[in-house]
Amino acid sequence: MQGGKIDTGVNAVKNKAAAALGDMAEVIKTGGVVAPVFLPRLATYLAQWYLSLAFFVIVTNDANWKVFDSMFQRTRNQEIFEEYVKHVRNLGETLFELISEAVGLRRDRLKEAKCEEGMLVSCHYYPPCPDNSDARPKLGSVQHCDPSFLTLLLQDQIGGLQVFHEGNWVDVTPLHGALVVNVGDFLRLMTNDQLKSVVHRVLVDRVSPRLSVACLYTATTSTTRFGPLKEFVSESNASRYREITGKEYFVHLLSKVKDNTRGLAEFEI
Ligand SMILES: O=C(O)CCC(=O)C(=O)O
Numbered sequence: 001m002q003g004g005k006i007d008t009g010v011n012a013v014k015n016k017a018a019a020a021l022g023d024m025a026e027v028i029k030t031g032g033v034v035a036p037v038f039l040p041r042l043a044t045y046l047a048q049w050y051l052s053l054a055f056f057v058i059v060t061n062d063a064n065w066k067v068f069d070s071m072f073q074r075t076r077n078q079e080i081f082e083e084y085v086k087h088v089r090n091l092g093e094t095l096f097e098l099i100s101e102a103v104g105l106r107r108d109r110l111k112e113a114k115c116e117e118g119m120l121v122s123c124h125y126y127p128p129c130p131d132n133s134d135a136r137p138k139l140g141s142v143q144h145c146d147p148s149f150l151t152l153l154l155q156d157q158i159g160g161l162q163v164f165h166e167g168n169w170v171d172v173t174p175l176h177g178a179l180v181v182n183v184g185d186f187l188r189l190m191t192n193d194q195l196k197s198v199v200h201r202v203l204v205d206r207v208s209p210r211l212s213v214a215c216l217y218t219a220t221t222s223t224t225r226f227g228p229l230k231e232f233v234s235e236s237n238a239s240r241y242r243e244i245t246g247k248e249y250f251v252h253l254l255s256k257v258k259d260n261t262r263g264l265a266e267f268e269i
């Protein structure tokens, strides 16, 4: 993806996020498919005076674009958003092909298995938190694995994203013009644990607000059943998960607001 496109996306989001978030309540009332899935979870964890907002839009087909219409006509941000998502989808297609080959599958196998169909675009605005009265990390997003096959994340230059690696929280330092790509729970399920979903969280800055746009390839609205692909199951390597629909996974996830680092555990055999 060209750096210019990403810059355009970041700037558009920076300029318009506050307005879009301001309209969020109305969009939720009128939009139908907007799913503020993280809000209860964030509310549970945020410091008492600290508030983080996120809005979620499912982009699966033309009908759902109506939600973008309703949101971005107000903010005149629609074109840039659509263009950004188009570029992310192009990149995503290539990534799914590369990942398929990397795990020994046919190039188009993950596409064929419908990993690319649904997308959840999650725009985050994290206000700063100047409180240093104690040493506890100030969380903008609690630790979690993504409810996705794959997530393509655009973060601004503030930093704060961390992944849990070998017992430590490691900073994912922003790299100008780069997207962060991470494996989510659904790809872990499909590959029968060959690919692992990554545990991550977001710390807020003391001074500056932070913005990010996460595009999650996911199965939110799908009635399709997903389970370990037959290529990853054999006599010596039994299926570790039962088949689930996206809906089942999300219902379970929302019931576990305090800990979704192992959202898949529920579906283990
Ligand atoms: O804001 C970020 O950098 C990460 C957001 C995130 O983890 C998510 O949307 O799942």
Ligand SMILES: [Fe+2]
Pocket: 144, 145, 146, 200
């Ligand atoms: Fe995430």
